[in-house]
Amino acid sequence: MPEILSLNSVTFSYTPDDTESRNAVENVSFAVQEGEWIAIVGHNGSGKSTIAKLMNGLLFPQQGDVRILRQILNEENLWDSRSQMGMVFQNPDNQFVGATVQDDVAFALENNGVPFEEMVKRVHAALEQVKMGSFLDHEPHHLSGGQKQRVAIAGALALKPKLLILDEATSMLDPQGRAEVLQTVQTLRAETGLTVLSITHDLEEAMLADRVLFMNDGKKFAEGTPAEIFAFGDKLVELGLDLPFAMKLSKLLQKEGVPLMGQHMTEEELVNDLWTSNFNK
Numbered sequence: 335m336p337e338i339l340s341l342n343s344v345t346f347s348y349t350p351d352d353t354e355s356r357n358a359v360e361n362v363s364f365a366v367q368e369g370e371w372i373a374i375v376g377h378n379g380s381g382k383s384t385i386a387k388l389m390n391g392l393l394f395p396q397q398g399d400v401r402i403l404r405q406i407l408n409e410e411n412l413w414d415s416r417s418q419m420g421m422v423f424q425n426p427d428n429q430f431v432g433a434t435v436q437d438d439v440a441f442a443l444e445n446n447g448v449p450f451e452e453m454v455k456r457v458h459a460a461l462e463q464v465k466m467g468s469f470l471d472h473e474p475h476h477l478s479g480g481q482k483q484r485v486a487i488a489g490a491l492a493l494k495p496k497l498l499i500l501d502e503a504t505s506m507l508d509p510q511g512r513a514e515v516l517q518t519v520q521t522l523r524a525e526t527g528l529t530v531l532s533i534t535h536d537l538e539e540a541m542l543a544d545r546v547l548f549m550n551d552g553k554k555f556a557e558g559t560p561a562e563i564f565a566f567g568d569k570l571v572e573l574g575l576d577l578p579f580a581m582k583l584s585k586l587l588q589k590e591g592v593p594l595m596g597q598h599m600t601e602e603e604l605v606n607d608l609w610t611s612n613f614n615k
């Protein structure tokens with residue numbers, strides 16, 4: 335599988351001259367291969383946003399390097415590299431630049447000099463992909479948070495990026511909006527094989543990824559499949575993460591003496607186990 339992005343032994347400090355302060359990111363390495371969904375999780379201040387800024391060249395590492403399509407990111411190839419990455423940020427209200435949904439998605443294409451006919455095609459196709467095709471002339475302030483984020487995803491997709499980066503893109507949404515956005519990303523992956531990197535403090539979101547990078551105090555604490563990461567159990571809570579609802583409930587039930595086996599990452603797993611243990615009584 336071709337490599338889309340990698341961080342190679344990256345260290346970054348906001349105060350490099352201060353030997354007392356810890357590095358915001360320390361000796362972090364990981365790679366994203368084409369078609370994968372990688373989630374980066376960690377407590378507040380664990381280095382997630384700094385990694386996002388290093389990936390899009392807002393910051394450059396003091397040690398190590400960041401590679402986009404195997405090219406070391408530098409001042410010269412910054413704009414080319416950025417054009418390979420579509421980013422969706424946390425606040426749905428800060429991302430709208432157009433007066434209508436279609437203007438908004440068209441904005442970056444126009445700036446990139448995409449010819450009008452091609453632009454119209456791409457805007458329509460991208461909005462269809464996020465199931466917002468019937469909202470072309472809607473004004474942003476009439477949309478829900480989840481719809482706004484789906485339009486933001488369409489804006490990123492219209493530029494045909496190699497990688498979609500979701501930077502806490504669901505953290506300001508209500509449960510329905512979150513579910514909508516995550517469903518959109520799952521469908522896109524199933525239909526187009528899109529490569530996704532999501533930065534999140536939400537373990538339920540991370541559970542959907544192929545691989546999870548678990549950050550603690552600027553260092554990579556662990557990397558593995560969601561099941562491997564969830565196997566850390568109480569350590570996750572100790573390092574500042576909020577467990578998914580099903581895991582919390584499963585723990586509480588086990589504490590109360592309900593016969594259940596091990597960890598339950600999803601409500602479905604928990605319900606199945608509850609059924610089985612009751613049925614076998």
Ligand SMILES: Nc1ncnc2c1ncn2[C@@H]1O[C@H](COP(=O)(O)OP(=O)(O)OP(=O)(O)O)[C@@H](O)[C@H]1O
Pocket residue numbers: 348349357358359376377378379380381382383384385535
């Ligand atoms: N502009 C800055 N100047 C100085 N230190 C900073 C700056 N931004 C972040 N830091 C520090 O760098 C470390 C990593 O912060 P970072 O924002 O990358 O973490 P995070 O995991 O994204 O946290 P959050 O979820 O709160 O955004 C923290 O110790 C933080 O205080």
